[in-house]
Amino acid sequence: xxxxxxxxxxxxxxxxxxxxxxxxxxxxxxxxxxxxxxxxxxxxxxxxxxxxxxxxxxxxxxxxxxxxxxxxxxxxxxxxxxxxxxxxxxxxxxxxxxxxxxxxxxxxxxxxxxxxxxxxxxxxxxxxxxxxxxxxxxxxxxxxxxxxxxxxxxxxxxxxxxxxxxxxxxxxxxxxxxxxxxxxxxxxxxxxxxxxxxxxxxxxxxxxxxxxxxxxxxxxxxxxxxxxxxxxxxxxxxxxxxxxxxxxxxxxxxxxxxxxxxxxxxxxxxxx
Numbered sequence: 400x401x402x403x404x405x406x407x408x409x410x411x412x413x414x415x416x417x418x419x420x421x422x423x424x425x426x427x428x429x430x431x432x433x434x435x436x437x438x439x440x441x442x443x444x445x446x447x448x449x450x451x452x453x454x455x456x457x458x459x460x461x462x463x464x465x466x467x468x469x470x471x472x473x474x475x476x477x478x479x480x481x482x483x484x485x486x487x488x489x490x491x492x493x494x495x496x497x498x499x500x501x502x503x504x505x506x507x508x509x510x511x512x513x514x515x516x517x518x519x520x521x522x523x524x525x526x527x528x529x530x531x532x533x534x535x536x537x538x539x540x541x542x543x544x545x546x547x548x549x550x551x552x553x554x555x556x557x558x559x560x561x562x563x564x565x566x567x568x569x570x571x572x573x574x575x576x577x578x579x580x581x582x583x584x585x586x587x588x589x590x591x592x593x594x595x596x597x598x599x600x601x602x603x604x605x606x607x608x609x610x611x612x613x614x615x616x617x618x619x620x621x622x623x624x625x626x627x628x629x630x631x632x633x634x635x636x637x638x639x640x641x642x643x644x645x646x647x648x649x650x651x652x653x654x655x656x657x658x659x660x661x662x663x664x665x666x667x668x669x670x671x
Contacts, residue, residue: 423461425621427484429607431462432578432586439651440526440559441465443664448474448522451555456520458511458546459529463489470504471496477516479509512541519551525558531625534600540640547641547669556642556667562649562660563627569593572606585610600626630656630663642667 423430444465448455453474460466460478462485469476480486486508493501507514511525511533523546533539550556575588589606602624610616628636634644644667649660656663 423482424484425619426605426607427462427482427488429586429588429619430485431464431488432580433576433588434464437464438468441468443651443653444469444522444524444526444557445472447555447557447666448472451553452521454518454520454522456516456523456549458514458523458525458542459532460489460506461485461526461529463492463506465524465526466504466506467492467496470500473503475503475505477505477507477520479507479511479514481508481510483508512538512545514545516549519549519554521551521554523550523554523556525556528560528625530558531560531627532623534624534626536636539636543637543640543642550642550669552669554668555645557664558633558637558667559662559664560628560633562656562658562663563629565594565596567592583611598626599628600624633663633665637665637667638670641670643670 441464444455445468448469453476455469455474455476457466457469457476457478460480461482463478466476466478466489478489480489486506489506493504493506511530525546530539530542533542546556570591570593572589572591575590577585577587579585587608587610589608591604591606593602593604595601602622604622605620607619608616609619630647634647637644644665646666647656648654648664648666649656649662651664654660
């Protein structure tokens with residue numbers, strides 16, 4: 400497995416599209432706790448990879464929740480992320496795997512707007528609302544043009560984002576679940592959301608309560624802002640950046656997208 404650290408792969412370009420500190424520096428420890436059971440999207444990517452083949456590029460790959468299963472299935476996968484804390488967790492997992500599995504993974508610290516790869520890919524994935532961290536149109540366009548440049552003819556690009564619901568009560572604290580860690584910690588997750596509709600932004604506040612019988616409860620807090628997008632805006636944006644949307648699904652089972660779908664899963668190719 401090849402790994403590049405921040406000083407080796409980062410761009411000198413200013414990073415104006417991220418207005419919050421690295422969320423995952425705080426929450427990275429608990430990311431896999433909450434999402435380890437989410438496999439539907441990974442199964443979707445595997446089915447597409449079966450159709451179009453590899454190699455695969457995963458933008459904003461995080462802790463490797465999807466990258467590792469793709470590598471284990473035999474695909475050569477190049478992944479990158481901006482969060483050192485998430486990449487550290489990914490590489491720690493990979494170190495426990497066989498050498499032949501590690502040899503198919505290449506993990507880098509890079510920015511979606513400015514990354515450069517020495518080849519093109521049959522499948523490029525931007526998972527799990529990650530694209531919405533780009534808050535400005537300029538950054539979104541740069542990222543998608545970069546994707547189009549790295550996508551092979553006949554290859555596929557997949558981007559998943561949530562379908563906005565602006566009728567949710569703001570500042571209402573919701574309990575998202577409680578889990579027990581191997582070390583005996585009981586971890587409860589809460590979140591609250593606010594909207595800035597003129598700028599199409601939503602800020603999510605996270606509260607993680609950690610308790611053990613032999614310790615006092617402690618709370619970890621973090622927040623981040625993302626820019627939500629409507630269906631037609633997302634389609635127009637991709638098409639303006641050299642990508643032609645072929646299908647839009649409303650779930651990970653290839654179900655049709657409707658106005659009531661929770662998500663939008665776009666599958667695109669390079670424009671002629």
